Amino acid sequence: MQIAILGRGVVGGGIVKLIDEAQTPLLQQIKIKKVLVHRSEQVLDSRHTTDFAEILNDPEISVVCECIGGLEPAHTYVKQALESGKHVVTANKKMLAVFAKELFDLARQKQLTLAYEASVGGGIPWIDNIKRIQRLEPVTAFQGIFNGTSNYILSQMEEKDLDFATCLKSAQKLGYAEKDPSDDIDGGDVCYKVCLSALTCFGQLADPSQVEQWGIRFLSQEDFAWAKEHGRTIKLLGIGRREAGGLSLQVLPVMLKKSSLLASVGLNFNGLQTESASLGQATFVGQGAGSLPTAHAAVQDLLDLAEGRGEAAADPQPGRLLAGPEQTFYLRTENSSFFAGVTAEQISDRALLTKKMTLSDLSRLLEQSGDQRAFLAGVADE
Amino acid sequence: MQIAILGRGVVGGGIVKLIDEAQTPLLQQIKIKKVLVHRSEQVLDSRHTTDFAEILNDPEISVVCECIGGLEPAHTYVKQALESGKHVVTANKKMLAVFAKELFDLARQKQLTLAYEASVGGGIPWIDNIKRIQRLEPVTAFQGIFNGTSNYILSQMEEKDLDFATCLKSAQKLGYAEKDPSDDIDGGDVCYKVCLSALTCFGQLADPSQVEQWGIRFLSQEDFAWAKEHGRTIKLLGIGRREAGGLSLQVLPVMLKKSSLLASVGLNFNGLQTESASLGQATFVGQGAGSLPTAHAAVQDLLDLAEGRGEAAADPQPGRLLAGPEQTFYLRTENSSFFAGVTAEQISDRALLTKKMTLSDLSRLLEQSGDQRAFLAGVADE
DSSP states (O other), rough: OEEEEEOOOOOHHHHHHHHOOOOSSSHHHHHEEEESSSSSSGGSSSSSSHHHHHHHTTTTTTEEOOOOOOSTHHHHHHHHHHHOEEEEEOOHHHHHTTTHHHHHHHHHHTOOOOGGGGGGTTTOOOOHHHHHTTTTSSSSEEEEEHHHHHHHHHHHHHHHOHHHHHHHHOOOHTTSSSSSSSSSSSSSHHHHHHHHHHHHHHEOOGGGGGGGOOTTTTTTHHHHHHHEEEEEEEEEEEEEEEEETTTEEEEEEEEEESSSTGGGGOTEEEEEEEEEEEEEEEEEEEEEESSHHHHHHHHHHHHHHHHHHHOOOOOEEEOOBOOOBBBBBEEOOTTTTGGGGEEEEEEEESEEOOSSHHHHHHHHHHHHTTTTTTTTEEEEOO | OEEEEESSSSHHHHHHHHHOOOOOOHHHEEEEEEEOOOSSGGGOOEESSHHHHHHHTTTTTTEEEEOOOOOTHOOOOHHHHTTTTTTTOOOOOOHHHHHHHHHHHHHHTTTOEOOOOGGGTTTTTTTHHHHHHHHHSSSEEEEEOOOOOHHHHHHHHHOOOOOOHHHHHHHHHSSSSSSSOHHHSSSSSHHHHHHHHHHHHEEEOOOOGSSEOOOTTTTOOHHHHHHTTTTEEEEEEEEEETTTEEEEEEEEEEEEETTTTTGGOOOTEEEEEEETTTTEEHHHHHHSSHHHHHHHHHHHHHHHHHHTTTOOOOOOOEEEEEEOOOEEEEEOOTOOOOOGGGEEEEEESSSSEEEEEEEEHHHHHHHHHHHHHHEEEEOOOO
């Protein structure tokens, strides 16, 4: 099986390494014919090229592995690869979540595989295990820690009692966070992964821009202190539930009991859980990012194709986003009197616990209150 | 695909339920033609029989799913099923670990599948995920909580500060522990699962009776108090490592840091970890026992066969059991002066921490000391 790799950055470079140093006969069946790079000085040998047309027009290349990241040109390249009859493996959650309908429809029409294990949960075999459960029964819900950067920041804040800005800087120093960390700390990255997980678990498409999304940018030590006092820690979770007539998706910080399994997922690890009838809750924890773990996941998709186990893309239906369950929220806001009607317990002059309500209702109230720097978190029942 | 189920107890009954109530087209391809029961009053209809020959001689039955448990007649039935050209799915760790060489050799000669997902880790997709990693790279080590009953006892002792006998009784009342709990609390059950995991991870056969095996029968509240004082909890672990020239396998209680992931695997859950080069550490947590989760795992093996993805058995080699790494142990013994030469720190007149040493060396010393009721636990580095 001859493949092309688009991009030779963190993930693309890892894939090249794993395949070039192949240890198993199965992996040795995969040959990298071309690597697309951005700048001509990266063209180290005849295998490297800056011209995507060379890949597109090569009939020997049956699989394109996209590791460029971002929306364009990744989207156009993936689309063209599918149009020209090549299977696609991608690590690009953002591009795939945004263009899911177009790309899955195209792959299905062409009877091609569009595989994306590497785009959610890094090395964790998340997509594969969901599909395995579904051979037997529906996955009814999922939740988890989908972003390693924010989890590193939260773990540091808890362990070392430091403020958000300090921990963000340390994450940036270690290369976990980018210069503009918005996608990691405001929940955008989690949101894309939640949409792809919902697509896999429920067969329903959701527009990422319509998902309720709350991050950790305005988290303060005061919030962590309250969590600790109450035997809890704070994690940024992505949550999906299959509901009658649609689905509910949420991205938000949650105050988890310290004894819960996800509370122990430290450092920059991810921890993802499924819920299904006979299996109950199944949890998968591992490296959620990084060159080799993410490359491992992409190579697993390639191995499925090499084994003839690639599946034609499914036919996802547009999903109706519903409000989700009523729950208790922790809220810290400069305008707490505005929330008097939904307050169950006043914690301080700024912090409160709400009555049971939906995240949508609370989000609407927050918009009306005008506070752009409020911090909210779900308070988990167990 | 027509199958027979041997035994209609906890696991066999769960499999019958999942298949009879099949929700997916793939699962609906599996038909239960016969269920072997023990007593004639269990023969509810023509599908049930007490005569194994009826199953053996039925050419339409291509798969036998063994859920009897224990060594005999399970072993004879599985052997006869393979000899007559039927694939076997089993949930029976003890029988399979004890007769591994004979049965895997037979299955290989006959080009048949001998599948055992349900025999290790209940519903956790442990065997499947190990095999998936191995498509790409060797699994170099594994460890985990393999026994739900002992984990329930340990979790209760920690949480409620109760003694071992009280927690054992409560586990028996809930149906988690049997009247004779030896296999659960002395490490035998973990030992069989460790041998099957080693077979899967390293392709090496180990004789369960030769594996160093320490249980929790003599664990006291005093030991738990020391663990708590030092920010730790106690878990019964199975550990396997690939070593130059062989493998090392251990079953023993370990003092884990409270912040570690396995420390948070509570109740009767199992938590299993692999280590491999590019993926790093991957952890799988779920229901380690119980009717439906274990049945789920057995049905997954059946679905592999229905999808034509059954694999002929591999050719495992006899493994050489090596001593394993040197480590610190917590030891409580009535004869602590006997251990003066290996003591790094005296905790009380009965409890001590050893210098770094191998488990084999400590086991030998304990045998010499004559103390039959000593408690030992590894002290994990991280």
